[in-house]
Amino acid sequence: MKWGQALKDYKLYLKIERGLSENSIENYSRDVKKLINYLEHHNINESPITIAKEIVQGFIYNVAKNINARSQSRLISGLRSFFSYLIFEDYRTSNPLELIESPKIGRKLPDTLSEEEIDTIINAIDFSKPEGERNRAMLETLYGCGLRVSELINLKISDLFFDEGFIKVTGKGDKQRFVPIIDVTQKYINIYRKEIRNHLNIQAGFEDTLFLNRRGKQLTRAMIFTIIKRLAEKIGLKKNISPHTFRHSFATHLLQNDADLRSIQLMLGHESITTTEIYVHLDKSHLTKVIEQYHPRK
Structure with missing residues (x-):
């Protein structure tokens, strides 16, 4: 088997x-292509089936000199997956990556905003412009429902179940979940729909899309990012923030x-609770409060 066919x-x-x-x-x-390029550059004539672990290890060590720990880990994981596939298909009996350990990567705690900072950002919106009410509704929805930016721009009017207090969100892999929506977020969405959206010249195909640009089309991820960046600059916020x-x-x-992690996991749409723990940095004060409240020997 040749590399091109194996990759395909x-x-x-x-x-x-x-x-x-x-x-x-x-x-x-891309990870496999990097290995293929390395073999071609060094005139190493080995197939995916016969390549020895020493050659793959040599490639990893060669590349590791020029990339950071996170990129190293990504490369090793990608190649390990490829050779695991070959084992699964009975092309190989061993994985040349099995003895290579990924570098330890510290979890980077995400930047967060305080409640006061969120209020300051929203209050900095220029409500004299038509897009003001839309931008407030969008930020209230991002924060009030914990949405990804892609979930926000793809939110449909038919996804709003305000009477029941939920919205239907389509997340990664087209997986759908219902997320609670509080009254204040509902209020600002309704204001936007009544005062702004209903007066737009909505283009064909976007009749059910909730948040639209002034031309009546769906907003882009980049536009949401720009709106937030400009508001952060306006109030002099030093944090590096995004949607x-x-x-x-x-x-x-x-x-x-x-709130418990399991509930947060469901609302964020995470398959694994481990992913939720990355987003939610558990501080000592919270853990202390949990022990004091729930431990039987408190």
Whole structure:
């Protein structure tokens, strides 16, 4: 088996068997392509089936000199997955990455905003402009429901179940979940719909899209990012924030107010509780309060 065919079959496996997105498939493929380029550059004539662990290790060590620990870990993980696939298909009996340890990576705690900072950002919106009410509704939804930016821009009017107190969110992998929406967020969405959206010339295909630009089309991720960056600059905020910062803040504030991780996990749409723990940085004061409240020997 040649490298080109192995990579083609592997990509098909990731798509059909693993159900990964095109972006994820491309990331995995890029790791294998780096190995292929290394072999060609050093005139190493080994197939995916016969390549020895020493050669793969040599490649890893060669590349590791020029990339950081996180990139090293990503590369090792990608190649380990590729060779695991070959074992799964009975092309190989061992994984040349099995003795290579990924470098330890410290978890980077995400920037969060305090409740006061969120209020200051929203109050900095220029409500004299038509997009003012829209921007407030969007930021209130990002923070009030803990949405990803892609989930925000794809939110539909038909996804709003205000009478029941929920919105339907389509997340990664087109997985849907219901997220509670508080009254204040509902209020600002309704104001935006009545005072701004209903007066737009909505383009065909976007009739059900909730948040629209002034031309009546769906907003882009970049536009949401720009809106938030400009507001942060306007108030002189020194933190490096993005739409995701509102999601981090949503989870953090829930935890600080004694919400349990499992509930936060469901609202964020995380498959694993471990992912939720990355977003929600558990501070000592919260842990102390939990012990004092719930331990039987308190």
